[in-house]
Structure formats: C-alpha cells, structure tokens
Amino acid sequence: MEVSRSLVSQIRLSRRFFPIFFFGTRVIKVYKHKEAFYGNLADFAFRKEFYSEDFFWNHSMAPEIYLKLVGVKANDVGFGVVSLDVAEDFYIEMAKIDSSKNLTNLWAANKVTVEDMENVTHFLVEKLRSLTKERRAKLKHLFDLGWYKLQSDDLEDLRQWVYMAEDKISKNDTDVMIDLLKEKASKEPYFTDYNPTFLSVAIDNNCDNLLILDGKPSSIDTMTPKDNWKVSDEYFNVARVAVDAYVLGNNQLGDAVYRTYYQYRPEPSNTTRLINEIRSSLIQWPYRHILGQYEMAEKYKTFTLLKLKELKVA
DSSP states (O other): OOOOTTHHHHHHTHHHHSOEEEETTEEEEOOOSOEETTEETTSHHHHHHHHHHHHHHHHHHOTTTEEEEEEEEEETTEEEEEOGGGOSEEEEEEEOOOGGGBHHHHHHTTOOOHHHHHHHHHHHHHHHHHHHHHHTTTTHHHHTTOHHHHHHHHHHHHHHHHHTTTTTSOHHHHHHHHHHHHHHHHTOHHHHTOOGGGEEEOOOOOTTTEEEETTEEEESSOOOSSGGGSEEEHHHHHHHHHHHHHHHSOHHHHHHHHHHHTTTSOOOOHHHHHHHHHHHHHHHHHHHHHTTOHHHHHHHHHHHHHHHHHHHTO
C-alpha cells in the first residue's frame, strides 16, 4: 500500500490534525474529522475504533501519562461527558509532561547515561511482551503472515516513505537501497526460517516518542497508525532504539541497548543486524528532512551509507 504524499503536510502540521489543549496539569488530545493516509477519521465507526486503540496502546505503554478515554455528546448547552457506548465523539485526557525530556533532546544535551539506555531497553521489551499478550488475538491476521511477508510489505512502505524526500534522496538511490535489503533478507536464514515466537507487536518508538521522566523510561504517541505496522520482529523494535542511540548519542549508548537485549534473546547474525539497522536509519533520514532538521538528517545519512557498505560484502 502506498503511503500518501499528503502525509508530508500531516507530519509538518500534526498539531493542526490532532490539536492538543492544555488545562493546568492536564492535556486534552483530540483528532480532527479528516481523512488520513491510514483511514478516514470523519467516519464515526473508524473514528471510535481508532480512539479506542490509540488510548489502549498508549495507556498500556504509559498509564501515568494517558489517563482516560472520554466520550462526549451534544446537549442543550454544548457538549457533555457520556459513556463511551453512546458517545458522539471522544477525547483522550493526558497528564502534562515536559516534552524536552524525550531521548532526542536528552541526547543533544548529553544527559543520557548507559544505565538510562539499559533501563529504556528493559522498559521497551517488557512493555512489548505485555502488549503482545494483550493484542495477539486481535492482530492474528498479521501474526499469521509471518515476519518474511510482513517485512517485505514494510520495505515497500519504506520505499514510498523515502520517496517523500526525493529532493534530498533520489528515487534511484532509494530503489537501490530497498532492493539490496530485500535481496539480502531473501538469503538470510533469520528471515527465511523465522522463529514465529519472536514476533511481537510493534510501536512507533521513534526517539522523539521515548522519554526519561524523573529517571524512569516512558513514552508518548507510540501506536502505529497503519495496521500492518503493528506487528514485527521484536529485535527490529530494539534495533530502532540502538540506531538512534548510535546516531544521536554515542557508541557506548547504542552498545548498551544491544547488550541489554541479548539478556533476553541470543545475538542474531551480522547480516540480520545490518538489515535492521539500515531499515531503522532509513525511517529517520527522510523524516528529519521532512521536519526541516537537516543536520540530524545528515547524521542518519552517514550512518546509513556506512552500514550499506558493510551489508554489500556481508
């Protein structure tokens, strides 16, 4: 499925698409009645399900931030709070947080320790495993596809994603990179003979969404909007954090992520690691261009090209 080019403007103007209102220590998050690349939020049935899932995933990851899903209905004086089953619309009530405490900003300020990254990795794995138990039945259609098929579809989505920055990354270069990832994955036993027990739900664990609040890991906005992005290899979720740590932090912080994760599962092959790292970096490289964060984009470019050289001879 092609990712709509309108997503570029949705990313840049995200607060217009789902505005956030501040009331003291509380925050109200709403979604506008608009069509997005992942579904039509003007359609009530889709809107209700999307709100329900958005709150479920985010509350599961960070119950101290995502407090409650609220239903509202029109009355004589405006809108009143009602039960979810009779609601005409919804909002999510959140606790106000210090958004400067995300990993992106903390790395820039050199305020992240090796112990922090160990804690973030434990947090991520334990939350993912809990969510997997909760959502395996609901997402059975995705778990049944297996990782090779899911990854192949994800790589095609990634191709379209990188195309959105074609003024910075040519389509030809994008095709070369994505085709190499698909070719290498087709010959790697980790993917072709994949252990289905390694499959996990997936979140949007972009470093903008991972937090350290009062010394403890947390997260915001982690539900992936597209259905097929909601299941992946658990290791890929971890690799995304490691790559961000390498690129925006330092080697010690990235190494801490992998070292901690290998307490849960054995270290995979070098080729597997490279494929996951390049995928992770290719998400961020164009994204940072779209946001106008060009210096950061160049860091991801450097990392991507270095890992591609390694993969070609792996």
